[in-house]
Amino acid sequence: MHEMSLCEGILQILESESARQNFTKVTKVALEIGPLSGVEVDALKFSFDVVMKGSLAEDSELIIIDMPATAWCMQCAETVTIKQRYDDCPVCGSAQIQVTAGEELSIKELEVD
Ligand SMILES: [Zn+2]
Numbered sequence: 001m002h003e004m005s006l007c008e009g010i011l012q013i014l015e016s017e018s019a020r021q022n023f024t025k026v027t028k029v030a031l032e033i034g035p036l037s038g039v040e041v042d043a044l045k046f047s048f049d050v051v052m053k054g055s056l057a058e059d060s061e062l063i064i065i066d067m068p069a070t071a072w073c074m075q076c077a078e079t080v081t082i083k084q085r086y087d088d089c090p091v092c093g094s095a096q097i098q099v100t101a102g103e104e105l106s107i108k109e110l111e112v113d
Helices: 002-021 041-052
Strands: 026-033 061-066 069-073 078-082 097-101 105-112
Touching (some): 002 026, 002 041, 026 041
Antiparallel strands (some): 026 105, 069 097
16 A cells, blocks of 8 residues: 555654654644645555554644645636646636646644653
């Protein structure tokens, strides 16, 4: 599962941050996830609990922050909101749009002890 390795990557970040910032326990992790990141939130939540078990982030709360996906439409000459990568422009129906945001997967905030 793709989400499992994502969580392992998150744990690595938490561990290196704990060494750098001198904390021993993570109580809350807030992740920003764009709809184009390819992440399944349910699978991510499940993997998070599995991967964090026995680590410094065991029993921490996972907060998902949904980020909007946007694209630049050449026809409209405007930024539009899309739902999926290969969507047409929701305003004019043009396929000539370029994704500008929505692929994020990043740690927004940590709460630590
Ligand atoms: Zn358009």
